[in-house]
Amino acid sequence: MSYRGRFAPSPTGPLHAGSLVAALASWLDAKAHHGVWLVRIEDVDQPRCSVDAAHHQLAQLAACGMHSEEPVVWQSQRSNLYQEALDRLKKLQAVYACQCSRAAIATAWLAQGIASERHKDRPYPGSCRGLSLPFRAGMSVRFKVDETAWAWHDRRLGDQTQNVAACVGDFVLWRRDGLWAYQLAVVVDDAAQAITHVVRGEDLADNTPRQCLLQQALGLPQPTYLHTPLVLAEDGAKLSKQNGAQAVEIGSPEQALAALQSAANVLQLQPSQAATCAQALAEWVMQWRDQWGTTA
């Protein structure tokens, strides 16, 4: 098997310390396996994304010595692939149209005596599953979940299971606002790009079972997963733009190297004495191989 890995940022702003950890880990894992590393710009959520932010992210990666080894793929240009996959799922009767707004979902739960909690999405209660509504504008499309225990292995987190029906329920592939959902786009693209190994932040780990279910339904291979440690803000929350994550500074080569050193530290790699990003990366590839081995 030839290793193909990727870093798949959403261009909603510049890369910060947390995103650089995922970028570095995915790059090191690819190189430790003598594999290919790709960058995919995940800009399906067009209102939140910008072309300028994407170019800035690519410049940040380049300053740190990480370059996509094939032309960068932009999800906003791949609607036809997502549509094909959705059409296949429709034929398989694995999806259905849903008219529920967020408010309607909250009301459905309330009717069962369950109040919504802040920052916590309840699983979809299945209100539209049996209704055979027509697929039309203004409706979402949901994937039917019957799985009560999906098990998978993560190279860092170990054996994992999730009751997808209870935790998430039937999930959205096409959004009511006319946009593709992340779950479908990521699964279609990982397969289309023949990605063998997914290395990304731990905040995405709980998406993995949903993605595996889609891979299974579409008959696509399942990549190997490794979820990297998160960089936490001072309040212990995941670092994000909302709690003041600073953009990775690339004004000078020294700044880029310092940013990489911090990311390497999160990954428990030894500080490098190297003078350039390229030399430091080469050192860490060796350490990475010792730490995580190779799976190919």
Ligand code: GLU
């Ligand atoms: N685009 C996603 C993000 O920036 C990452 C998707 C993935 O690596 O699967 O959070």
